[in-house]
Amino acid sequence: MNWPEHGGQPKRIFELNGIKNDDRYFDFSANINPLGPPPVLKEHLVEAYNQLERYPDPDYREATKLVAVHEGLVQEQVLLTNGGSEAIFLVAQQFIGKKALIIEPTFSEYERACQVYNLSVTHLSLQLEHNFSFPLEKVLHKIEKVDVVFLCRPNNPTGTVIDLEDIKALLNKGVECQTTIVVDEAFIHFLPSQITDLAFLIDTYSNLILLRSLTKIYAIPSLRLGYMIARPEMITRLKRNQIPWSVNGIVTALLPNLFTQELFIDGTKAWLQRQLKVLTSELSRLGFFYSPTLVNFYLLRDQHADSEQLFRYLLKNKIIPRHTHNFKGLDGHYLRFAVRSEDENSYLLKTLSRWREKTW
């Protein structure tokens, strides 16, 4: 089957599976904030209407300054991008024809960006049999043989987080053998507050590049905004290859209002951890395996049944999971679910419970 590369394509999934659905459905396949955009955004979006007729500042000076202040950095360490995706491709472009390491299963765009820019890619895999734990020793061993390592923290699709100490060990080794470590922090805002992001390491490690996305936490995938944090020389090089005006002026006009949404982010974190508690305890009770996630999505597997059958059963019940056919090492054997609203999560659990009654 010609599975779509990403989640959030419900119509295509129904069509591909030959299931007619003109009715309501529950899309668990896209992992954006289930609480939706911050409510004040609508008002500010109307105000930003007057930006439509203007070209944005090609250097995004004000927006870049805002990001820098927000992160406690200087402007020269920041590059605004059209979502996290543009950032991934800009990074890969810096390493044309060189060697990359990707730890699977992870976001498929690292591999695609490497293919586009002709990087040769080596893969290592998370230890599936040990709850997707990070294979530190193997990665340390491989680092000296590659020019760039792509890491995703928290990782899509497992929701797991590489320990800070492991990250430091990789960075130190990277400094020794001149390997750049790229850490995609697209889902960082969903983590419990005691887990820190990595921006504080930027001044210490010249081989670190951080990728951020604001489309996930603020639920604005149509507006699209991301940024990169790296040392100034690297930012200058990355910027040289960026398409002019690649970030739209509407989203940069909204940025000051996004960065004041701390309560919204804290509220999302607290709400999410409560939902995860309910979900994981019920999934355990029903005997499903799930990845030890800390964020707004998780992998699920029914060890007692075929995942294709479970997928179709859920579709027939109007639930759309994310297939895992294009996640290396998962090959469709798991399903990824976003954490959705309380009612939707509860509907999912009830539907899984009925499935369990059928299979046991």
Ligand SMILES: Cc1ncc(COP(=O)(O)O)c(C=O)c1O
């Ligand atoms: C890990 C990861 N990084 C980056 C992105 C791209 O995000 P954006 O919508 O900001 O381009 C995604 C999108 O799913 C993702 O899962």
